[in-house]
Amino acid sequence: MTDEVGLDFDREWVEFFDPDDPETLVRADLTWLLSRWGCIFGRHPEAGGCPGIEAGQPADGCCLHGAFYTDEADIKRIKRSVKRLTPETWQLHRPWRETIVDDTLENDDGEEEPAKKTAVVDGACVFHNREGFPGGTGCALHQQAIRDGVHPMAYKPEVCWQLPVKRDFKTEHRxxxxxxxxxxxxxxxxxxxxxxxxxxxxxxxxxxxxxxxAEPVYRSYETELIELLGPAAYGRLAELCERREKLGQVAPHPATARAASVRLPAPARRR
Known part of the structure; x- marks a missing residue:
């Protein structure tokens, strides 16, 4: 869309060895972590809310294609979470076996491998409550976590709570x-x-x-980043992010810079 910035722009990186694992180097994108990105799902597009990844379906956000599970532990965790849902809190309430489907996913070598994902029903994830549902629009698992007083990542597929932070692993030969x-x-x-x-x-x-x-990503996603990196590595990352904030960014995120220049409204709370 015309309001988006391009993909290829200057980025600033920092790297450090994990205090708890001296054999692991953390390489972090300061341009992203110091950006003022925040989820705007749940607010009408005319009020600056999420337009959705599919034109004409803003209430479905990025939940159209279902979510791939990362491993068996991810599947078992969601299976436990589903038991907490009822027809009053989950619009498409159904047995667990009807929520998971077989698919394929491309691996790092470009080959398709068997994978499991959440089912898609009538054009969106089976766990997505549609607009107008009395129990609330959005992810039924996320909403149940809020009701239970736990962080949503305890109930949602791993890929859902990580987005839009990306974690990758690789080995470098020096x-x-x-x-x-x-x-x-x-x-x-x-x-x-x-x-x-x-x-x-x-x-x-x-x-x-x-x-x-209101806060940069490294702060607003503190809980998720601790889960992804561990407490010690996150603590070091936060220190470096804070230092860069004070010194001033060399390569700020262009979307954050553009938003600041036109004083766009602050986003709604994350779903």
Whole structure:
């Protein structure tokens, strides 16, 4: 969409060794972590809310294609969470076996491998409560977590609570013969979805509409980043982010810069 910034812009990175694991190097995208991105789902598009990845379906946000499970532990955790849902809190209430389907997912070598994901029903994830449902619009699992007083990541598929933070792993072979494990933390932009990401009618991380949060990502996503990196590594990351904030960014996120220049309204709370 015309309000989005391009994908190829200057980024600033920082890297440090994990205090709890000296064999692991954390490489973090300061341009993303210091951005003012924030989820704007739940507010009408005319009021600066999420337009959705499919034109004409703003109330469905990014829940149209279902979510791939990362592993068996992820599946078992959601299975337990589903037991807490009722027809009053989950619009498409059904047995667990009807919520999970077989699919394929491309691995790091570009090969398709068997994978499991949440079912898609009538054009959106089976756990997505549609607009007008008395129990509330949005993810039934997320809403149940709020009712139970726990963080939504305790009930939602891993990919759902991580987005739009992207974590990758790789091994780097160095000239002195050492192999170094690298954990990469960056933005889950359109390109991160693969070729299909360019077909979205809108994507939040590139849009100034979603870059008006009160806090930078490294603060607003503190709980998620601790889960992804561990407490010690997150603590070090926060220190470095705070230092860069004080010194001033070399390469700020262009969507955040554009949002600040036009004084867009602050986003609603995350769903």
């Amino acid at each position: 000239a002195d013969g050492r192999d170094v494990s690298v954990t990469l933390i960056t933005e889950f932009d359109r390109a991160s979805w693969g070729p299909g990401g360019h077909d979205f009618d809108w994507w939040c991380t590139s849009s100034p509409l979603a870059h008006t949060a």
